[in-house]
Amino acid sequence: MSSETTETTASKAAEDFGGLRMTKQRQVVYEVLTDLSKGHPTASEVFVNAKERMPSISLATVYNCLETLTGAGAVRQVHIDREATRYCANLQPHAHFYCTDCDKVFDIGLEAGADAASVWSLPPGCRVEEMQVAIRGVCGACEKCRQGHAA
């Protein structure tokens, strides 16, 4: 009982999320999501991976599970342009950088001590529930690669 509090709560979180009934398929979907978290998979990608672990699972169930897990706050949706919704088990406040060259999505953390909402002049009296920040551009690796071609 050493790594209990040093690691993130991701691994134990699978068991209990606000009284959510953890069915086998929800467990599988959640595991896929934590395993592929860096990949920000779409529902279909989750489906493919879930099917390897549980061949009987259906796409509709994957959608159901993703919705349930999102509703329970175990998982976040990621929206970039109007592309297929991606899913992300990183619950820390963060933005998403989408590289138009390699099509990858990167998590972008907050600067130390910064608050994402603070730069926006929100009208008084409104209540913020969620914030989606999507940044499009070219990532460092692709940018470097481009310069190479140009030379």
Add this chain to the structure above:
Amino acid sequence: MSSETTETTASKAAEDFGGLRMTKQRQVVYEVLTDLSKGHPTASEVFVNAKERMPSISLATVYNCLETLTGAGAVRQVHIDREATRYCANLQPHAHFYCTDCDKVFDIGLEAGADAASVWSLPPGCRVEEMQVAIRGVCGACEKCRQGHAA
């Protein structure tokens, strides 16, 4: 010639946008957008309004025009969750607040002197092309209304 520089450039912009051929339908679509800018209309809403001004216009053309205008930088797409794309003629950097109660979208400006990207710890070497900030929550008016009911 007094209001020339005091107002935004919105009105004169309709005529010439980076050598864009300003066809009658593009003009109509652009005008609808500047007129309904506060409403953040979807393509279908633009279509309905454009049809009043030009009954022969088709939905496909509205989509084409919106894409062309977006490409030319005359108009911005607004993405909120995975709802239908909305369009916005406000080119100033701003975020969008979507009220889950009244379903309205509000433009949110930057705090004086603030830079939207500054709070995010972007990896070195990457190039930012666009930033979409969507804030979901309850607007001031709806929040006030709720408190009234609770009393």
Add this chain to the structure above:
DNA sequence: AAATAATTTAGAACTATTCTTAGAATAATT
């Protein structure tokens, strides 16, 4: 164990958007 409720499955249905193709309008060239 029986009854009730929640979940899964498979496929149909839906919606926003893109694609296709033909024809119309506009611009360029002679």
Add this chain to the structure above:
DNA sequence: AATTATTCTAAGAATAGTTCTAAATTATTT
């Protein structure tokens, strides 16, 4: 001004992601 080339529009078909529906399965409560 006539001809050719290019771009744009229109209408509907096609597509992709997602949601809905109904029946079957699984879990929970009585």
